[in-house]
Amino acid sequence: MSTNAELATIFAEMAGILELTGANRFRVNAHDRVARVLEALPDDVAELADDPARLTAIDGIGEGSAKKIIEYVETGRIGEHDELRREVPAGLLDVLKVPGLGPKTVRALWEKGGVVDIATLRAKLESGELESIPRMGKKTLENIRDNLAYADQAGRRLRLGAALPIAENIVEHLQRLEGVTRLEYAGSLRRGRETIGDIDILACTDDPAALTDAFTGMGHVDRVIASGETKSSVRLADGVQVDLRIVDPDAFGAALLYFTGSKEHNVVLRERSIKRGMRLNEYGLFPDEGADGRDDDRPPQKRGISPVASRREEEIYRALDLPYIPPELREDRGEFDHDLPELVEVDDIRAELHAHTTASDGTMSIDELAEEARARGLHTIAVTDHSRSSVQANGLSDDRLREHIDAVRDANTRIEGITLLAGSEVDILADGRLDYGDDLLAELDVVVASPHSSLRQDRKKATARLLRAIRHPLVHILGHPTGRMINSRPGLDPDISRLVDAAVEHETALEINANPARLDLRDTHVRAAVDAGALLAINTDAHSPAHFDFLRYGVLTARRGWLPADRCLNTWSSRTLHAWLKRSR
Ligand SMILES: [Zn+2]
Numbered sequence: 001m002s003t004n005a006e007l008a009t010i011f012a013e014m015a016g017i018l019e020l021t022g023a024n025r026f027r028v029n030a031h032d033r034v035a036r037v038l039e040a041l042p043d044d045v046a047e048l049a050d051d052p053a054r055l056t057a058i059d060g061i062g063e064g065s066a067k068k069i070i071e072y073v074e075t076g077r078i079g080e081h082d083e084l085r086r087e088v089p090a091g092l093l094d095v096l097k098v099p100g101l102g103p104k105t106v107r108a109l110w111e112k113g114g115v116v117d118i119a120t121l122r123a124k125l126e127s128g129e130l131e132s133i134p135r136m137g138k139k140t141l142e143n144i145r146d147n148l149a150y151a152d153q154a155g156r157r158l159r160l161g162a163a164l165p166i167a168e169n170i171v172e173h174l175q176r177l178e179g180v181t182r183l184e185y186a187g188s189l190r191r192g193r194e195t196i197g198d199i200d201i202l203a204c205t206d207d208p209a210a211l212t213d214a215f216t217g218m219g220h221v222d223r224v225i226a227s228g229e230t231k232s233s234v235r236l237a238d239g240v241q242v243d244l245r246i247v248d249p250d251a252f253g254a255a256l257l258y259f260t261g262s263k264e265h266n267v268v269l270r271e272r273s274i275k276r277g278m279r280l281n282e283y284g285l286f287p288d289e290g291a292d293g294r295d296d297d298r299p300p301q302k303r304g305i306s307p308v309a310s311r312r313e314e315e316i317y318r319a320l321d322l323p324y325i326p327p328e329l330r331e332d333r334g335e336f337d338h339d340l341p342e343l344v345e346v347d348d349i350r351a352e353l354h355a356h357t358t359a360s361d362g363t364m365s366i367d368e369l370a371e372e373a374r375a376r377g378l379h380t381i382a383v384t385d386h387s388r389s390s391v392q393a394n395g396l397s398d399d400r401l402r403e404h405i406d407a408v409r410d411a412n413t414r415i416e417g418i419t420l421l422a423g424s425e426v427d428i429l430a431d432g433r434l435d436y437g438d439d440l441l442a443e444l445d446v447v448v449a450s451p452h453s454s455l456r457q458d459r460k461k462a463t464a465r466l467l468r469a470i471r472h473p474l475v476h477i478l479g480h481p482t483g484r485m486i487n488s489r490p491g492l493d494p495d496i497s498r499l500v501d502a503a504v505e506h507e508t509a510l511e512i513n514a515n516p517a518r519l520d521l522r523d524t525h526v527r528a529a530v531d532a533g534a535l536l537a538i539n540t541d542a543h544s545p546a547h548f549d550f551l552r553y554g555v556l557t558a559r560r561g562w563l564p565a566d567r568c569l570n571t572w573s574s575r576t577l578h579a580w581l582k583r584s585r
């Protein structure tokens, strides 16, 4: 294992142990952050450790962490890590990774139930032994059983929010090399899928050997799987595989098209080529040579056959009588026979309509939130803290909300250059009622209604519950409608077509929550909403300044759902948006 990989594992483990032993949240997060930074860092941390200033220059690594990194590089261990490890059984950290199992529950399972690893957890669930632990009802244990099964099946696909920064860091790192003329990531990552299997990178270079060496020698490489003239594969610390392909600049467009996929999209392209007397492969679009060429694996260019198009994707689409199809639409979901929409872009977004402050579970004050939103060029920021039933998120009582509304309105008169809206992310209770009375909701500028509990309801109950919220005349936006968490919680499974029809009828917008763990609505649901004529909101649900960066994941999901900019509230001018919000007031 590389030093980066070893250290990432150690910091992640320290974060896990701190969480289990009830340490301060900030300490847990700081360790967790260092683990993620090291995981995505292509530079060799052992080299950087020669100069502490170079370590602390990395975003997310403070002085304390830098000291620990240096300690590890010099001695092969970290004293704090050794101490922490003595506090809990090693296998307990795996139990903590089971979706839905928080540190408090794992601690109870350990101290009161004798669970020390996944194997003892399974055995004790089986034997019924855990039922005697206080607050471990049959239902809780049933949930744990389901979550264990769900975790097995979710497998090792990486969330978009983890994969994209890794790929971008690698591209940036390798682009600095002499001789490299092009470098791009392809695959499902380029299509913006919510989870990614492998990361595919394509490159053109004058010095393939140097690029291959730099790629396989990156600091966070755990194992080199293959290292060849045109293709190398490595596995990174967190298990993700990255493939690098070096291609001829003349064939770059064809290779990019081929390795971006999807398979289904490419099948249609190949059939279309054949109908036009041509052949499409990863080297280009060629005139059909008949049976002779079909079994020859060499690039046709090497056999003296000139391509019809190969340098750029656009040229290949044009030669097939198609407009350029953006990667997010390449799923064979109608992109060949529909007019393509003007898809929403990150730069179109001008308002954030779902954000939290320290009044509930955010880290920013009202002023800090406004400042961050203004710095990001937004004309409007809605302050939407949690409602009273979200106890774990410090949801606001009626009285606290009234005070909060006053504080937001006061800030709005003081702060220049951005409009602050007083809002709430109000819980949709299990039966579809909202967590505040109508009188109080009517005082708010914007109401986002979201489900946070009872997320295992059956389809019928979930549909009725969400329909009731959509039809509520004071609700503007249905927040993260299913409540799913990618790779860890399936969430509600409502009848989406009924929801989108009701959303159109009642002019309630449906949210695409940009948090990469949520991306809810998901792409196919967005498409159903767009097809039905509904309005969508893309919100980051920011709890801290860095969360504003989630926006691009929401926009990618929106694009995968064919969302045009004008159907997204967040792109509207201040005047249009505020008039729309006031319509029900
Ligand atoms: Zn929420």
Ligand SMILES: [Zn+2]
Pocket (backbone or CB within 6 Å): 354, 355, 356, 425, 541
């Ligand atoms: Zn929220």
